[in-house]
Amino acid sequence: MRSNIWLFLVMAAYFTIADIGYGVWSYLYFGAIEPIGTAAIGLLVILSLFIAFYLYSGMRRTAELPEDSLDGEISDDSGEVGFFSPWSWWPVALGLGSAMLFLSLAVGWWLTYIAVPFAIVAVIGFVFEYSRGAHAH
Numbered sequence: 509m510r511s512n513i514w515l516f517l518v519m520a521a522y523f524t525i526a527d528i529g530y531g532v533w534s535y536l537y538f539g540a541i542e543p544i545g546t547a548a549i550g551l552l553v554i555l556s557l558f559i560a561f562y563l564y565s566g567m568r569r570t571a572e573l574p575e576d577s578l579d580g581e582i583s584d585d586s587g588e589v590g591f592f593s594p595w596s597w598w599p600v601a602l603g604l605g606s607a608m609l610f611l612s613l614a615v616g617w618w619l620t621y622i623a624v625p626f627a628i629v630a631v632i633g634f635v636f637e638y639s640r641g642a643h644a645h
Contacts, residue, residue, distance in 0.1 A: 509567045510576055516560035523552040598634035605630045 527549040534542035574584035605627030612619035 509563050509573055513560050513563045513567070516556045516563070520553050520556035520560065523549055523556060527553060593637065596634070596637055598630055598637055601630035602627065602634055 527546060530549055531541050531546045534540070534545065574580045577584070605623055608619060608623035609627055612623055
């Protein structure tokens with residue numbers, strides 16, 4: 509986790525330099541600081557710092573991970589990765605709802621009225637798929 513923390517801190521430093529450079533460049537080229545790009549790159553700095561802080565606080569609470577050990581082997585990190593539903597169709601429905609919502613930006617706002625309810629139903633189905641039926645807990 510230490511290497512990930514350093515990676516995000518380096519990214520934050522790079523984005524800080526890029527933000528300052530972008531602000532100076534836009535001031536020299538346009539005569540005023542361009543607010544949208546400067547704010548977007550500034551938000552990348554904040555995002556990188558948030559992720560680095562989250563990883564740091566998680567590292568303090570947990571034991572050392574196998575990838576942090578200098579003499580660690582690949583087999584030290586073997587085991588269960590997580591739980592996945594190979595038979596679930598809800599991710600496909602959620603992807604279609606998200607695609608329709610994104611498509612509504614290009615096609616027209618009327619498609620949003622179709623896409624949002626479709627995506628909401630897909631999210632609810634995806635979250636609660638193990639609360640009902642044969643696979644209920």
